[in-house]
Amino acid sequence: MTRFVLGRIGFYTLIAVLLAFFTIPLLWLAAAPFTSDPTYEVRVPDFTLDNFRAILEHPYALPSLLNSLMLAVGTALLVVVFAALAAYALSRVRLPGRDALLYALLLLSSIITGTAAMVPLFQLAVELNLIDSQFGVILILTGGLLPAAIFMLKDFMDSTPKSYEESARVFGASPLQIVRHVVVPLVRPGLATIAVWAVANVWGNFLMPYLLLSDVEKQPAAVIMYTLYTEGGQANLTLLSTFGLLYSVPVVLMYLFVSKKYGFRFHGGIKR
Template sequence: MNRLFFNQKISNALIYSILIITAIIVLYPVVWIITGSLNPGSSLFSTRLIPESFSFNHYIYLFKETNYLTWYKNTLKIAFWNMIISTLLVVSAAYAFSRFRFPGRTQGLMAMLVLQMFPGFMGMIAIYILLLQMGLLDNHWGLILVYAGGSIPFGAWLVKGYFDGLPKSLDEAAKMDGAGHLTIFFKVMLPLSKPIIVFIAINNFIGPWMDFIFARLILRSGEKKTLAVGLFEMVTGQGNTEFTTFAAGAVLVAVPITILFFIFQDHLVEGLKAGANK
């Protein structure tokens, strides 16, 4: 009995040690960026984890001396509209694959599964040429269409798994009451799928908010740049002389995502588990 108790204590101590070490590894860069943005100096070498004095001059500089606010508005616009359009496309595609049987259904599902194996940037040249021919280069809507199309394979598979877990008797009962497919979709399926829809919507918001590769490829003019591109170009070629300003911009980038996570935390966890299980 004592030996079992001793082994349990050792096991718990090992688990908590691993969790503490993991938390330190994850939180240390976050703390460094936050304190770095409050350091009075400007270079990486003069930055301290615990500064002698705190300064908000870097935040003031961002809004007064750079186009940071414009970058922020552009990123917010792209992320918001991508969230709306992508969620609508993903959920409607998942509903069709889950509830209907049509020629090419299996092949379509397999094609989406295969597409997930390849990173999106492999199609950069094709995307660039396509947007050039459509006249959508250096256009926010061109970038939104790229994000929206790229979100369908993963999102549709995930939401389809959730829809497959909902009883088809609900659809049949609604049809007996005279409901059509659109009515069933909007008034039966969507209200029951709130967790997975919230998860997909937040994912589709975070993707463009953090993306650099496609935004760098498509957007050219200064007034249309996103946060990732603007901050990158702000410190490019200047060594470490703008690190603290970059850190201040990075802290503000994390604010909307952090707020969304705390508001929809329960829905995100529930939606992820439901989609994976079903």
């Protein structure tokens, strides 16, 4: 009996320590923005709003959030549209070597948005006159996310019965009408998942905008965060914590909203 109790106590202590690793940074993020002169420790906040006033006065902080939003929404839009069309085609047309193609794309895409292809991507952007262009960043991020999005969506498409589309076809619907009237509504949870995943990816991406956007006014929040230093070259915890909170809230809200509306599913299929 004693052994059991001690075992339980040990187990819960271990869980508590593990959880602390995740909770304390989050607690800091929640508390520090409301604390005057925050440090690295988690303290009970004195609920000042001065930090928020300071961040509002920062010339690039709020516009950078708007930039982030633009990049994220633009990329998500392109990813969803192209991935849906490509996944539908790949799911319905039998191509020799289709699966190999998908896997190769998936493998390569983890390099394309990654650090490895940094130099050639920069070169490419220079040649195409896409330096300092938000559209250029959107295109490159879209390219990087598409393979994985196609891969996930194809699974959704595979699990919707063909008879729906054939039925619409016999009634005279064109391929695009079939996609609009039948396929898209059936895979809507999949599209929502892909959109959220793309937004979250872009929102957190630092390297590509840092590399391709030198104009501060165009830089997204992830890059601006990197510039929040005091005159002394120290990390400005007041601005960093406050901006960090503002930076994470939209993504959390989006997750909650989409999860409530569609529920997250990484597999397709409709109940029949």
